[in-house]
Amino acid sequence: MSMIHDGAHMVQLESQTDILDGLQMFTRLDSNVICVEGEKGSGKSWLAQRFLNTDKKIQTLSFLICLPTQTAEQQRSVLLGQLLSDSFCTGEETLLESLSVFRKDQECKATIIVDDANLLAEQLLDELAQLVLAAQQNPLWQISVILFAKPNEIDESSLYTDPKPEFKRIAISPLTDNEATDFIDQFVIPVAHIDSDKKKQAIHSAAQSVVKYPANLLALSESHKKPVVCWVKRSLIALIIILLALGGWSWWTSYQARVQDQQTETDVIESTEIKQDDTGTLANQTSAATTSISGAESTLSEDQEDDTLPLAVTDKTLTVGDESDSEQKRVVVPSKVVDALLDGDSPKDAKVSNDEVTSAQASSVQKTNRSLKGDQLTLADDALLAVPAERYTLQLAAVTKQDEAINFIKMYDLDGQVRVYRTVRNQQSWYIVTYQDFASIKATREGAQELPLALQKEQPWPKSIAQVHQEIERAK
Structure with a gap:
């Protein structure tokens, strides 16, 4: 069997190749039920995949991956959908009944491969056995069933079919020492991107203490894998930190501006109260003088206030360039936005406008790869x-x-x-x-x-x- 992985070379294992040769021999000579038994991690799924890719002489292949949630009807429908892809089957009839209807007087050469066959429904296992027995009696049919399962999980004595077909059993053995060494050098180390001689030696040493199945050998590289630097993740973290820093700085400057404005307003109020108290005392002592002085001060104060006040706010908008309404559009700045800009705060109306623009932009994006x-x-x-x-x-x-x-x-x-x-x-x-x-x-x-x-x-x-x-x- 050959094992291929991205970045790794093809590895040829003699013991696995012998199993493939045996499967091809059983499926080409006659209709048989073959049970391939192996422990977890022994490479059963790899064998099934390799058999599907190499056996070119089989006309029809039907592959079933058994799941714990599947029922017998679901598993039957999957198999019939592949065996009779050019016909319509409801899945209510048995496998033999369906093939007898659609392939009664026709040649039928097929191989049914079942992975994790220990999860296969008992009723469907009986139907597969009946199908093989019928194919052995029909010269136009040659149908074989390959079951990949754990050891002692499939027992032909539990079948209700009589007579029972003979099960051909093939056991998956651990890799030899030479095969394990080749597998580590040509597959495990390239997959894990290990370039240190010390780590390579550590993997070879650890392989002596485990059962030499492919999955066990692959697991040895997990603690020695070369760390992969995720620059995208680091860039995103740095960007988030920068945005948080900018947001904090913006909030702090805005907060300081508000505090300064409040302090200035408080000082003005206190100064006004002091002036009012002084004016009252002076009025009690010399009312006539106070009246004349107050009148003069009032006149002077009004003149000064008129000089220090800014220009009156106008509702008229400003234009740039030509003032012709027919050729130019005016830029209107609402008063709320102006007040918010002067205070250093974000205007609510401006925020809503930005949200609306973002929403409009998002709605204009066309999705791809749609069905x-x-x-x-x-x-x-x-x-x-x-x-x-x-x-x-x-x-x-x-x-x-x-x-x-x-x-x-x-x-x-x-x-x-x-x-x-x-x-x-x-x-x-x-x-x-x-x-x-x-x-x-x-x-x-x-x-x-x-x-x-x-x-x-x-x-x-x-x-x-x-x-x-x-x-x-x-x-x-």
Whole structure:
């Protein structure tokens, strides 16, 4: 088996290659039930992925990733959707009944691969056994079932089918010392970006104390990974600190200005009160002189106040350049804004205006990668054809009408997250809703488990991009 990772070279493991050769031999000679048993982390999913990518002689492949939340009906529908992709199956009939109807007098060569088969429904395990027994009696059929599970999780004696098919068992053993060394040097160390000889030696030493399964060896590099500097995160933190500092400085200067204005106003009031008291005392002593002096002071005070006051505020607006109303637009500055600017505060009206401008700008941004334009469905044939054929995707739904596809996308709020393409089955158009694309089966399984529970009940199943390309070309 070969293991590939971004930044790592291909690793050929002889023991895993022998298992693949055995699987190909069992599936090509006759119809069989093969159980591949291995502990957690032994590479069962890698084997399944490699078998899907290398066996080119199989006409039909059906792949099922078992999940704890799946029922027998959901698992059956996933398998039938791949085995009979050109036919419409309700999933209410058994696997054998459906194939007997649609492939009765036709040649049928298929391999069914089930990952995490220990989660397979007992009823469906019986149906798979019945399907293999029927294929052994039909010269036009050759159907094999490969079950990837933990040791002793699949027992053929628990089947209700009689007679029971013989289970071919293949055990996944730990890697040999030489294979483990090659795996660490060519896969684990490049993946972890380790360049220190001391760390490399530490990983090799730690490998002697663990069971030499691929997952266990990969876990050794977790404590020795080269730290990745996230410059984006640091830049955002620095930007936030700068904005907080600017905001604090702006608030402090505004606060100091308000305090100074309040102090000035208090001093003026106290000075006025003192002058009034002095004037009252002087009036009691010399009323006549006080009256004349007060009149003179009043006249002088009014003249001085007229000189010191600013120009009267006018409601007229200012214009720049030509004052012609027909050619120029006047810039109007409301009085509230002027008062707020003089006080050093942010005007409420200006804030509202800025919010409105921001909202208007946000509403004008056009969203991309949408599956819906209004109430119209947008097909993503070109985008899917651009995806490499060796990748995988999750099929969420298959319907015969555009309205049904639109309702499905709106129901689960999937606009912008899915890609829809059209294909033809039995001279009828079908609209297939797909979710993202993944580099491996493991990533596909993780993607299915991350979907909302309501969406998982719609029975999403993995589908190779190569098959998607074929179905798109079929509709052209």
